[in-house]
Amino acid sequence: MDQGSENARVAVEVEGLRKAFGAGDTRVEALHGVDLKVEHGEFLAVMGPSGSGKSTLLHLIGGLDRASGGVVIVGGEDLASLDDDSLTLLRRRRIGFVFQVFNLLPILTAEGNVALPLVIDGIDEKEAARRAVAAMESVDISHRRSHRPSELSGGEQQRVAVARALVTEPVLILADEPTGNLDSASGDHVIAILRRLADERRQTILMVTHDPRDAAAADRVITLKDGRVADEQRPPERRPAEDGLREFEGSR
Numbered sequence: 001m002d003q004g005s006e007n008a009r010v011a012v013e014v015e016g017l018r019k020a021f022g023a024g025d026t027r028v029e030a031l032h033g034v035d036l037k038v039e040h041g042e043f044l045a046v047m048g049p050s051g052s053g054k055s056t057l058l059h060l061i062g063g064l065d066r067a068s069g070g071v072v073i074v075g076g077e078d079l080a081s082l083d084d085d086s087l088t089l090l091r092r093r094r095i096g097f098v099f100q101v102f103n104l105l106p107i108l109t110a111e112g113n114v115a116l117p118l119v120i121d122g123i124d125e126k127e128a129a130r131r132a133v134a135a136m137e138s139v140d141i142s143h144r145r146s147h148r149p150s151e152l153s154g155g156e157q158q159r160v161a162v163a164r165a166l167v168t169e170p171v172l173i174l175a176d177e178p179t180g181n182l183d184s185a186s187g188d189h190v191i192a193i194l195r196r197l198a199d200e201r202r203q204t205i206l207m208v209t210h211d212p213r214d215a216a217a218a219d220r221v222i223t224l225k226d227g228r229v230a231d232e233q234r235p236p237e238r239r240p241a242e243d244g245l246r247e248f249e250g251s252r
């Protein structure tokens, strides 16, 4: 494949990515040179022990923090070349975040929470509401649009958070342990929705998880260890023609 058509398929490109926190005695090297490519429409799971750098990797790819070295390109934009205002705009318009804690505003309805990223971006209220309901329909939660977060179960709140991440039609969704606070049935529902977004909308998804069952739904699973990619596998049902990757042992 020539360089141009390969680049058109790549949603995220990370090269030699390094991140250090602190200085002197308290200096911690969280990432030591991570290389990674994620294709458009790919669902990638990131596993690894606590402290291996998973959240740091997600934060750098999402422009929530700046790298100490190396390259991050998201949707064709080299993040290091963007000033803080441009980085904020890229984050707001082109990247959707889902965290373990749902981070919904308690005073707004579910629909108000989902519409908020659009309202902040200056889109008129009626149009924002229309798009919010469409995003909520795609994650099976539009029937709860008028409820406040306190009136929703954990699984429902996380689906509202996924709808909020989707509402801007981002090139990339970053999810950091999205099932970490959910019972297994609600967690499975959220994972099934992420899988469907990748299959039906070609949404690119990077998800950190501790749960091998969650990871088995992804197209590819990388494992970080001490700030490096230590392993890369593919769940059996996601194997294209011989690609040289080992089979992932997790099961659903």
Ligand SMILES: Nc1ncnc2c1ncn2[C@@H]1O[C@H](COP(=O)(O)OP(=O)(O)O)[C@@H](O)[C@H]1O
Residues within 6 Å of the ligand: 021, 022, 028, 029, 030, 048, 049, 050, 051, 052, 053, 054, 055, 056, 057
């Ligand atoms: N803001 C920070 N300040 C200092 N150290 C940090 C910070 N964020 C992460 N670290 C350190 O970087 C390493 C990787 O952390 P993290 O990416 O959160 O790991 P994981 O998500 O895999 O558990 C850990 O040693 C952690 O203590």
Ligand SMILES: [Mg+2]
Residues within 6 Å of the ligand: 054, 055, 056
């Ligand atoms: Mg983490």
